[in-house]
Amino acid sequence: MSNKKQLVTIKGTKEGLSIFIDEACSFEEAMADLQEKINAIRPKEYEPIVSVHVKLGNRYLLESQEKELREILNHKSRFYIESINSNVILKEDALKWKENSEIKAVRKIVRSGQVLEITGDLLLIGDVNPGGKVVSTGNVYILGNLYGIAHAGAAGDRKAIIAASYMKPTQLRIADYISRAPDYESDGVYMECGLIDEEQDKIVIDRIQVLSRNRREISGFERRILNG
Structure with missing residues (x-):
């Protein structure tokens, strides 16, 4: 044998x-x-x-x-x-993956004319004023008011989401999808998120709780935001 x-x-x-x-x-x-x-x-x-x-x-x-x-x-x-x-x-691929998946916490107000760009997920503790813009290759979380422009999944990630304490944006962008102000309630919405609905083929606004159902791959950090 x-x-x-x-x-x-x-x-x-x-x-x-x-x-x-x-x-x-x-x-x-x-x-x-x-x-x-x-x-x-x-x-x-x-x-x-x-x-x-x-x-x-x-x-x-x-x-x-x-x-x-x-x-x-x-x-x-x-x-x-x-x-x-x-x-x-x-090692270089691991470092790149870490950078792309890391949550970057920023405390500031993004004022008109300013652009805040982040690789990975963005946690903004502050407001995005009209004329201001935040861009992230990952998800965008705003613990504040979103009045300006937010762009998540800037490198092409259509599973990215945008969440804000108060959402009344000038424009939302996720990957190559764009949604403008007329798509939202005129008075704005509290604790909502924007994400791509593939069936409707557009960005939709929904309660932040839907992320646990529609984005099952969310991290423990995101679950803490949802569950408190």
Whole structure:
């Protein structure tokens, strides 16, 4: 009986195949074992292309290594990579992720003509006056009055939201969606949020409590705002 260690494990799922690559062996050894196994199970030309999810564990792939992996699992071999998952990322990517997901707290009044731009989520403790503007790549939370312009998800995040203690904005923007003053009640609204309603294909204003239902991925910080 062979005691050869399994460097690559292939399991069938409802979504296709899951391929687990041993994280301790060399990349060259893993690819040789993968090629051997793929040759043994390759579908016939008349069979459908099989979707594959690759699990790397604590292994990071260089760009050249990912290219080699994709060359083994390509349409010619009757496979298609749906995802490549690794527990490891580069330090620069981790720092970028941290910056983009961090909540930046700012205490000030954004006056007419001023623009406050933030990477990540913005928590503004203060007002945005008419003619003032706040821009964030993430969510915008305003513990104060929103009279000016607020732009959330500025890098394209359509799941971003805008919440304010008192909302009577000149304009709301989320990603590439724009909503202007006529969309809101003339007297303004208290403790409301703006978010994209995909069915209506526009920004809508709703009670802040709907975030726990419509944005389930919200962080613990946001839950504390909602629940007090």
